[in-house]
Amino acid sequence: MACRIGELVLGCRDPESLARFWCEVLGFVVLDRYDDGSVEIGTPEGFGGPQPTIFFSRRDEPEKGKSRLHIDLNPTDRDQDAELERLLELGARRADIGQTGEESWHVLTDPEGNEFCLLKARLNPL
Incomplete structure (x- = not known):
């Protein structure tokens, strides 16, 4: 058996607003909010469900260079x-x-x- 993607992690300035946007786009729900301001979204089945979850990690400064x-x-x-x-x-x-x-x-x-x-x-x- 090969690996499968469990979650995608995206660094961002405003995890809450980006999570709302992507929940609307993908029909996902908020699965968890963390003390550091991070937000995880996905299908109602959650982590390990039919699609990867998306984890929005708070970053005050953007990553250097363009995302690949x-x-x-x-x-x-x-x-x-x-x-x-x-x-x-x-x-x-x-x-x-x-x-x-x-x-x-x-x-x-x-x-x-x-x-x-x-x-x-x-x-x-x-």
């Missing part, structure tokens, strides 16, 4: 255009990283500037 990891999202209950509008209403912003305009995906950032992509393919929800 980003999340790709797939719509599950609507088409890409409708999901793009929903994400923008939640606070996502469009990002220009040199796209040609011919891509089948959209590059966005969350409220703290972390890049992620919205793909065209639609997946079945778990």
Whole structure:
């Protein structure tokens, strides 16, 4: 058996607001709040469930350099255009990283500037 991802850890200035944003985006719930201000979100099954949890760790200073990891999202209950509008209403912003305009995906950032992509393919929800 190989490993599987249990949680993703994201350093951020405001764990509470970023957790709210990603809970809305992914349909997750807050699983725990920690004394140091960190927040963990995931499916109601929690850690070890069908998807990794996301742990927002408080960082007063941003990490040096650009993050080399980003999340790709797939719509599950609507088409890409409708999901793009929903994400923008939640606070996502469009990002220009040199796209040609011919891509089948959209590059966005969350409220703290972390890049992620919205793909065209639609997946079945778990």
